[in-house]
Amino acid sequence: MASERFLLAVDFHAPNTSAYLKASHGYYLREAIKSELASLATVPQSEIEIWKPEPPIPFRTVEATLTNARIADIATKIPFDADIASEIMPSSGGFVDILVLDRRREPSDPDPEGEDAVSDMIERYNMLRLKAQGSKPPSTLAKSTEYRAWQRGECPIYDGRYHSNTPAATVGPPVELYYAGFAKFIDDSRPNSPLDIPDIFVCEVAKFMHAVAGIYKDEPAFSGVVTPLLQGILGKGILRIANSDLTSPDAAVLSDQLKILALAEYKRELGEGGCDASTQASLSVVRYWTQPENKRVAALTCCPTYVVALGGPWLAVLGAVITSRCIVQRFTDFMWLGPRNALLNDDHVRQVARVLFALKGAIAASQIFQDSLPPSPATSDEPLPARFFPHVTSYVGEDGQEKRFKYVAPLERDPTCVTFHCQTLEDDVDIVVKFVRSYGEVVHRLLGEKGLAPQLLYCGPINSQASYSGIKMVVMGFVAGKTLSWFQGKRQRLPNHLGDELANTLDVLHGAGFVYGDLRGPNIMLTDASKKVQLVDFDWAGRAGEARYPISLSTNVKWPPGSKGLGLIAPEHDMHMLAQIKKQL
Template sequence: MTPSQAAKSANYRMEQSGSNPLYDGRYDDANPAATIAPPVQLYHPVFARFIDDVNNTALEIPGEVLVATADLMHKASGIYQDEDARKSKIRPALKKALSLDITNLVNDDRTSPDGGIMWTISKPEAALDHTVALAIKEEKRELGEGGCDPSTQASFSVQRYWVQHANNALRALCCCPTFLIAFAGPWISVLGAVFTDKCIPQRLTDFIWMGNGSVFNSHACRRVARVLYSLTRSLHELRRYYTTLPQTGPSTRFFPSPKEFQCPGSSTPVRFEYAEPLERDAGCVAFLCKTKEDNQSIVVKFAESYCSEAHAHLAAKGMAPQLLYCGPIDPSPGAPSYGGLKMIVMEYLEGKTVAQVEQHNLPGDFAVQLKKIIGVLHAGGFVFGDLRPPNIMVSKDKVKLIDFDWAGQMGIAQYPLHLSSRIVWPEGVGPLGKIEKAHDLAMLQALINPV
């Protein structure tokens, strides 16, 4: 079915429970499937920079962009008789605000989004002359018209665009970073999308009101202008990326883009390549990697929070893998912040998690070792919070903790907002509640004395 048909509620629900869903976090309530994926900014820094710019109230916006945005907001406030009348006013105004041309785009199967911002990669030496969509736009006369959300339709449109035969070569080389613009009535939203082994569209802004709702409208105009100017800057960056993309060499399609870290006290970065994700789950953000200089196996993961102090405390006693790095994804000057995401690098352990080992194959002193580890952790003033089989490693009969995302100082560390309802948590555990020593001990007992 076409993207506009697939985006309608009943069809969207069916698509999300099928074999090729959008990994946008939505699912069929009657037939849930995992559709959460890693953040798109991990696959390409252009999205991280866009997010930084949008949130930077000190970003200097050119006067002509402010003027063009004010005109666009005025036109978006109109109530139009039909879509053609609206497009005739909105498209030129949006083009002027972005300082980029918006053209028609027709796929091989004759489906067509409402517009695209295109760029031609011309490399005569490589016999390459290919036009790529930097952005795809979908719009509605009013929000809710047509029976679908334009941001969902744009997501299906980018999926349809990149699976075309003409894009096979480019899709094999990279993750196909693309911006999506969803425009309905006086509302606009910007999304980012990548194509790995799946299509991952993610909303980078909410739907933002663009209408003239007050005689005092300067603040709202500056906010919208900042979004549009940030998008322009990011599209220029994306143009440079596609222009300089190597036509040979390893694909950058399936893994995050960060590929180096710097050990504390060293001035030389350690470069690495991704080998495979450590879990089959679509949302996996932990990877087995190989260092380029000496081909050593390491684990690289990404997290919003991580207690490096608790990890280092146990690692010093051989009760956790050695922690090699925990800090910003890219600490270089001028690099995007990645929304505060951290990169964590640790030694790779040969072995299996307790979740992968049959109970009768655990070391005979498993309970003794685990009790000692938790005792050492608590004695150091830390709590763990998530003492479950996937977070405990058995390596050469030695038990080690491997995940410190929730760990923290006793009396301070809190549980995250989202706790799985499929896990039986100890009494008193709840979203944003304090992680208590008693909770760790209760989970410890459940592990060593399973019912």
């Protein structure tokens, strides 16, 4: 029997932290990294990168070597799905075998072509496929203990749930940014929507609601009653399908191309079987779209899927997409389908009918969407880059003309990133497109006119018939440069004039009666051409006495005294943040 091999691992960002780890597949090695390296214990496995030093680094000099080093200059990144045991042979002793790091702490180098970013997304997408195919069935994985472990791993579902001991951001961008049909469904299902619902449809929904209020002997009996009624309501056949690995969701609505438009999981009662129907349904979406037989269609699209979770007389509708990660968003709470009381039940029935009528139309629109997909490439089933980006590809310029663009790369490593480097199709001009709930448009224009911010090209609704729940699109000029965070992360010398220029910018801003609120490294840009300082993020900026912080403030940032969630942003808060930056110069 061959002797076990061990690798000497060092945390790149904490060189004094090291451990000998058993050589194994990347997944198991990341588990060991979290267990043995205290500095990475709370980092999600999905954010841990493994690098091979080239040439090998003597352990006795590792701290000195890493102090001013850039990881890409001294090591080669190992793919997420690699078998580390076969990729790296342990050294004879005294040398570092692997460097590990929290990828969120490593600022990315600007990549004009976006090739590195797209390659990373494809790598993560392929890892998700591999992990999902090898996982336990959704009915098992959805149970609390199993799901808790899954959410701690390399491919969590981005549904807001996380392992309690290792909190991580598992909330993704709004799914309606990736598929327009979701935005329309959200609008149509609102209580005040103008959707015209036929009376006969409302009556059919009332029958369905009465049926699910019953208490059934077992799940087959429940399903046998529910499925025909739901089939009539949605106007589509509902089938029990089997994946090639023999896993099977309770119900699915298929397109003419025999791919799912909607997927459902039933429970006779809410929580029966030890799991939540919505969690099991979300996992079933991942399991379905990562099957080998669905690879070619999944390579063309973000796999938008409506999810129906039914637990006795409780129903929820969700939406899911698969980018480089699976993002699941709740469109409704679990709605009570039983009678509220004997006298005042009509409004309740009509609202449930509104949601289901909107879902009926949404599923029909999904069929049209699948019909419009381009043919799969005959020679390759590798994912197309466009599938990883939002569907929004145009805005209305100041001249009233439509400006079309393509996505190049996300501008942040964070999975919640909604800011992108883009390029116009007509003239290949680089721009930045971002999606926000609120934006200090007036503040941005003020600084943009003085060269203290990129030129603002557009700020307004997404160019669509849907409201997108108030999400705005912001388009600005692309600035070739690097953020203050990049300089700090790379341990690069900062220009002496940085502090003075920031102070001047705040003087202009405060003098006009505005506040900024988020004066941190990621939002401060030094241009390549002139090293001029510009502010690039105005999500919180606004008029002093009116602008407020968001509900939640990151606990990883030392905010100014007096700042708090939903509190007013004060000019002295900006000055405090400036003073903190000056201390680092």
